[in-house]
Amino acid sequence: MTRIYAIANQKGGVGKTTTAVNLSAYLALSGKRVLLLDLDPQCNASSSLGIDKGKVASSSYEVLLGSVTPAKATLKNAKLNLSIVPASPALAAAEIELVGELAREYRLRQALGAEMDKFDYILIDCPPSLGLLTVNALTAANGVLIPVQCEYLALEGLSQLTRTVQLVRQRLNPQLDVRRLVMTMYDTRTALAQQVVAEVEKFFTGKVFKTKIPRNVRLSEAPSHGVPIIAYAPSSPGSQAYRALAQELIEQDFPPPEPNQPDDVHVTSVDSTPPMQQPSSSNGVSASTRTDDNAAHSTPDEIAQNA
Ligand code: ATP
Ligand code: MG
Numbered sequence: 095m096t097r098i099y100a101i102a103n104q105k106g107g108v109g110k111t112t113t114a115v116n117l118s119a120y121l122a123l124s125g126k127r128v129l130l131l132d133l134d135p136q137c138n139a140s141s142s143l144g145i146d147k148g149k150v151a152s153s154s155y156e157v158l159l160g161s162v163t164p165a166k167a168t169l170k171n172a173k174l175n176l177s178i179v180p181a182s183p184a185l186a187a188a189e190i191e192l193v194g195e196l197a198r199e200y201r202l203r204q205a206l207g208a209e210m211d212k213f214d215y216i217l218i219d220c221p222p223s224l225g226l227l228t229v230n231a232l233t234a235a236n237g238v239l240i241p242v243q244c245e246y247l248a249l250e251g252l253s254q255l256t257r258t259v260q261l262v263r264q265r266l267n268p269q270l271d272v273r274r275l276v277m278t279m280y281d282t283r284t285a286l287a288q289q290v291v292a293e294v295e296k297f298f299t300g301k302v303f304k305t306k307i308p309r310n311v312r313l314s315e316a317p318s319h320g321v322p323i324i325a326y327a328p329s330s331p332g333s334q335a336y337r338a339l340a341q342e343l344i345e346q347d348f349p350p351p352e353p354n355q356p357d358d359v360h361v362t363s364v365d366s367t368p369p370m371q372q373p374s375s376s377n378g379v380s381a382s383t384r385t386d387d388n389a390a391h392s393t394p395d396e397i398a399q400n401a
Contacts, residue, residue, distance in 0.1 A: 097347050098206065098216040100231035101239045105251050106222035109241040109278035111138040112313055114219035116333075117239075119322035120340035122175040126214040129168065132181035133158075133202070133231055134221040140180035144320025145169065153182035158201045158230065159191065164209050174322070177213070189226040198226060199266050203234035224258045232262040237272035242294055244280045244287040244306075249297060273301055276339065280306040305339040308332060 101114045111134070118130040132139040133154050137147035152167040157179060167179045192198040206216065217239075218231040232238065238259055242248050256273065263270045275298055281287045295302050307313075310332030316323045323333040 096210045096213050096216060097237065098218070098235045099237045099239045100218045100220055100228070100235040101241065102220040102228050102231065102255065103240050103242070103251070104222055104224045104228070104255060105243070108243040109276070109307065110134075110222070111142060111219050112317075113239065113241045113276055113278065113307070113336075113339075114139050114217050115142045115317075116313070116322050116324070116336035117340055117343070118176055118178075118215070118217050119174055119324045120337050121215050121217075121344065123324060124340060124344060125175075126344070127177075127212065128175070129164075129177045129179065129209065129213045129216045131164070131179040131206075131216060131218045133185065133218050133227050134181055135183050135186035135227075136221065137181040137183065138317070139219040140178065142317035142320070143171065143174075143176075143178060143322070145178070145180045147180065147182060150180045150182055153180050153185070155182045155184045155188055157205050158185070158188050158227075160201065160205065164205055165212075174325070181219075185221075185227065192226060199229050199233045202230040203267070206234050224255065229258075229262060229266070232259060232270060233266045235267070236269050237274065238270070240273065240275045241278045241307075242275050243278050244290045246286065246290070248290045248294060252294075252297075273298075275302045277302065277306040279309040281309050303339060303342055305335060305342050307335045307339065310335075 101110045103110055114130060114132075118128050122128040130139060130143075131154055137145075140147055140150070140153075150169075152162045154167065156162040157164050157167050164179055168177045169180060170177050192201065195201075197204075202218075209216065218235065220228045220231050240252070240255065242252070259270065259273060275294060277291055277294065280291070291302075291306065308331045310330055312327040312330035313323055313332035316326040319326055323330065323336060327333055
């Protein structure tokens with residue numbers, strides 16, 4: 095079964111995109127077939143992977159409007175073993191353009207229907223709002239990952255988000271089930287961070303990932319190089335944390351096999367991986383790297399060799 099996660103929090107700057115990009119990269123490196131779908135008009139996930147938002151031929155905007163299939167809009171980074179549907183600034187208008195359209199909340203769900211058996215994970219990077227884009231992501235998803243910044247008032251706004259999740263579940267998507275929180279920008283040295291974690295864990299018992307993402311400057315530097323942390327500073331604390339988060343998620347979603355059966359889930363790291371390039375650039379992702387199927391997926395060993 096494909097696990098589709100909306101990475102959502104209407105609060106801005108809490109680590110949604112950082113989590114979407116780096117979790118995707120580590121899930122992919124573990125051998126999972128991963129599609130990262132950028133549904134934010136800011137296009138930060140796309141830029142973080144070296145994609146020039148001004149040059150993408152087709153994006154999640156066209157996918158949402160139904161003029162192209164997700165497969166047509168998908169770029170493939172073979173070294174990262176990662177597929178991505180980039181965003182475009184035009185997405186900002188989609189909410190208005192879709193007003194009056196029938197079943198406008200189901201657009202993404204319908205579009206992703208055909209992709210289901212091609213991926214183990216589809217991660218959707220949502221914008222900082224609870225508008226139609228996020229509602230489309232929640233309607234398409236079977237789980238929500240909520241990055242929560244370890245700061246004062248961290249819980250503020252979470253009740254509104256969980257109410258929205260509940261409403262979507264009741265009215266649009268009964269399968270929307272798992273709600274998991276990732277604590278981000280965690281600073282072990284401050285008592286405040288520990289208090290915030292304790293408070294969030296009290297309200298969301300059993301829903302908070304054991305792995306906390308530390309505040310780490312390497313995580314904020316990697317996007318400017320157009321690569322995930324795995325390819326920029328693989329041994330940094332931020333990288334190790336996203337590696338552990340991917341492992342934790344895989345263990346929850348794909349419980350280990352019974353003893354005596356081979357356990358093949360291992361996350362390794364690579365030293366350097368070039369950014370995903372523009373379709374039109376000379377050394378970039380060309381039409382041939384757009385993929386309509388998963389044939390181009392590499393094994394972890396191949397990635398390690400290529401890196
Ligand atoms: P938006 O709501 O605008 O989409 P977001 O929730 O996606 O924001 P990010 O863009 O992931 O948040 O992160 C906000 C800023 O904080 C970025 O500059 C990012 O590089 C930085 N950042 C995110 N996580 C960390 C971290 N763990 N340590 C240090 N910096 C981080
Ligand atoms: Mg973002």
